[in-house]
């Protein structure tokens with residue numbers, strides 16, 4: 130079970146400061162869609178250059194021209210690139226094929242998918258490396274979460290790794306861990322804390338304990 134730190138509402142210098150505080154506790158750095166929209170793919174290249182030992186995920190949320198987008202994010206240094214589950218199957222196939230060619234991985238984001246079970250099974254067959262259930266900021270504000278969706282995709286996914294994102298924090302982590310995703314994505318649950326190092330340490334400790342339990 131890996132821990133991914135999501136950085137969304139920051140610029141590149143702020144991202145570097147936060148990562149320095151928590152790097153010993155995380156496996157993957159996510160450069161969120163707002164960061165990439167604001168800073169461009171240089172956010173990916175600068176962060177990868179600053180932290181070469183951590184995996185970097187570019188949250189591109191690709192919807193079209195998938196192979197081209199994956200190729201650009203790969204060239205910038207991303208190890209994992211995201212595409213939306215609602216994209217056409219041909220786009221998902223294009224992303225998966227390009228990522229394979231470049232030695233990278235694809236995470237498919239299930240945000241806003243209504244029939245989670247059917248789409249997750251299809252994405253699994255299309256070769257997704259990760260399938261991620263995700264409650265975005267706008268639904269988090271309505272008190273929603275993805276815990277049940279995680280259990281649903283776990284029941285159908287056979288090849289892909291599973292991931293969960295959206296409002297996860299230390300207090301809700303035990304419920305997430307119970308469903309045993311391969312990847313847990315935490316943004317505000319760490320970045321909104323005064324002591325980010327201590328919070329990331331506690332989160333990693335819970336994850337590690339559950340893996341050895």
Ligand SMILES: O=C(CO)[C@H](O)[C@H](O)COP(=O)(O)O
Pocket residue numbers: 135136137159161162188264265266294295296297314315316317318
């Ligand atoms: O992709 C995202 C928003 O679209 C975020 O990166 C993801 O939701 C994780 O951040 P948080 O834990 O703050 O919800």
